[in-house]
Amino acid sequence: MTGYQGPERVLSGIQPSGGMHIGNYLGAIRKFVDLQHEYECYFCVVDMHAITVWQDPKKLREQTFHIAASYLAAGVDPKVAAIFHQSGVRAHAELAWIFNCVARLGWLERMTQFKDKAGKDKQRASVGLYTYPVLQAADILVYQATHVPVGEDQKQHLELSRDIAAKFNHDFNQPDFFPLPEPLIKGPGARIMSLRDGTAKMSKSDASANGCVFLTDDADAIAKKIKKAKSDPDPLPSEPAGLEGRPEAANLVGIFSAFSGRSDEEVLKEFGGQGFGVFKPALADLVVEKVGPISAELNRLENDPGYLQGILTDGAERASAVADPVVKRVKEIVGFLI
Ligand code: AMP
Ligand code: TRP
Numbered sequence: 001m002t003g004y005q006g007p008e009r010v011l012s013g014i015q016p017s018g019g020m021h022i023g024n025y026l027g028a029i030r031k032f033v034d035l036q037h038e039y040e041c042y043f044c045v046v047d048m049h050a051i052t053v054w055q056d057p058k059k060l061r062e063q064t065f066h067i068a069a070s071y072l073a074a075g076v077d078p079k080v081a082a083i084f085h086q087s088g089v090r091a092h093a094e095l096a097w098i099f100n101c102v103a104r105l106g107w108l109e110r111m112t113q114f115k116d117k118a119g120k121d122k123q124r125a126s127v128g129l130y131t132y133p134v135l136q137a138a139d140i141l142v143y144q145a146t147h148v149p150v151g152e153d154q155k156q157h158l159e160l161s162r163d164i165a166a167k168f169n170h171d172f173n174q175p176d177f178f179p180l181p182e183p184l185i186k187g188p189g190a191r192i193m194s195l196r197d198g199t200a201k202m203s204k205s206d207a208s209a210n211g212c213v214f215l216t217d218d219a220d221a222i223a224k225k226i227k228k229a230k231s232d233p234d235p236l237p238s239e240p241a242g243l244e245g246r247p248e249a250a251n252l253v254g255i256f257s258a259f260s261g262r263s264d265e266e267v268l269k270e271f272g273g274q275g276f277g278v279f280k281p282a283l284a285d286l287v288v289e290k291v292g293p294i295s296a297e298l299n300r301l302e303n304d305p306g307y308l309q310g311i312l313t314d315g316a317e318r319a320s321a322v323a324d325p326v327v328k329r330v331k332e333i334v335g336f337l338i
Contacts, residue, residue, distance in 0.1 A: 002169055004144065004179035010039040011145035011181075013046035013086065013136075016063035017055065018204030019214040020070040020298075022291065026189025026258045027151025033075040035149060035184075041081035042143050042319055043071055045312075048086050048093065048135060052128040053117065065308045069301035070215055072311070073294045084315030086139065091323035096131075096138035098330060102168050103134050107160055113153070137161035140181050142323040149184040152191040153201060158183040172333045189258035195229035198247025215295055219288045226252075226284040231276040238272025240264040252276075256283050259290045 012032060014024060032043055045067040050060060064085055071083050086092050108114070111133055118125035128135075136157050140148055141164070148158055158181065165178035194200045194211035206212040210225050217225070230248045237243060243250040243264070256267050256279075271279050301308060331338060 002180050003176040009143050009145045010035050010147045011042040011140050011143050012149050013044040015050045016067045017050040022213045023192035023202035029074045031149035036081045044086045046086045068308050073297035078311045082315040082318045084319050085312050088316030089319045091142045091327040094327050095142045096135040099134045133157045133160045137164040141178050146179045148181050193251040198251045222288050223284040235275045236271045
């Protein structure tokens, strides 16, 4: 329970562990752009999460700029929302340690992302990968954030953040201190699947680059990937119920809906009865039209690391100004000397 009465804030983060793809865009960044005018927003590049698996240091720096540039290219305004690198705001790590002592082992053992990422040999996974969701809770709660825009795969981590907030409030008898952050997941695009396998999430670490449309892909690459996308021999159904048991078809229709702002029903009203020979070129045109301008801006920004560094440093300062007093108060509550 919480009686949190403070300001409503939004926080989200993306790992600099690979190229940004249309799943990240539709599931997360696009929502950031809409939310920035409604709430006080904090969008970070979660470099500390990225190193829970090995990252080449030079690439990590480049990818940190890449994620920041993607936020900007998609339309996040750095004067409105704070854009920063997680490691640039010390308060995240400080709160994460305290949360490591609030969260229970049993809670972490249930986390499916750890199981997926650790693979068969759990003993060789980093300790950081295990406590990853605890750091995520700290990212959110260090701003006392009330809303967290993410894709569907983050649902379980958000539940854990709520459990940590509630246990902290309860254990220290501070029922008003942390809000229980709400995930903002709904909407088309919350779960975009690989173009090569309609049952696997589109992911930065997709084994086949053809399964993933990156925001940096040019028109040719996008058209090729969509043309090659796995589909099935049947024509599209005229209603969404007909997509059941056809994961690849459902995914392609879902991408169309998400980019066009239309519902699956409407899209199928137009394309029902048509084969993929007609639908794929229409989808490719739409994705090229929507991703093209982002891609151009992203390329321009990536060539200006000095500018990006300035945005991140400024964002980290603004974020610290909110996070530091929260950590100070947490330390007092826990009984640390200030
Ligand atoms: P990650 O790439 O894992 O750091 O994810 C960054 C954000 O993008 C998170 O909010 C994810 O939930 C979201 N996301 C990642 N992959 C997808 C996907 N295939 N479909 C929708 N959202 C996604
Ligand atoms: N775990 C998230 C992902 O893989 C990234 C993340 C880290 C995050 N900290 C966060 C998302 C805080 C939202 C809020 O996608």
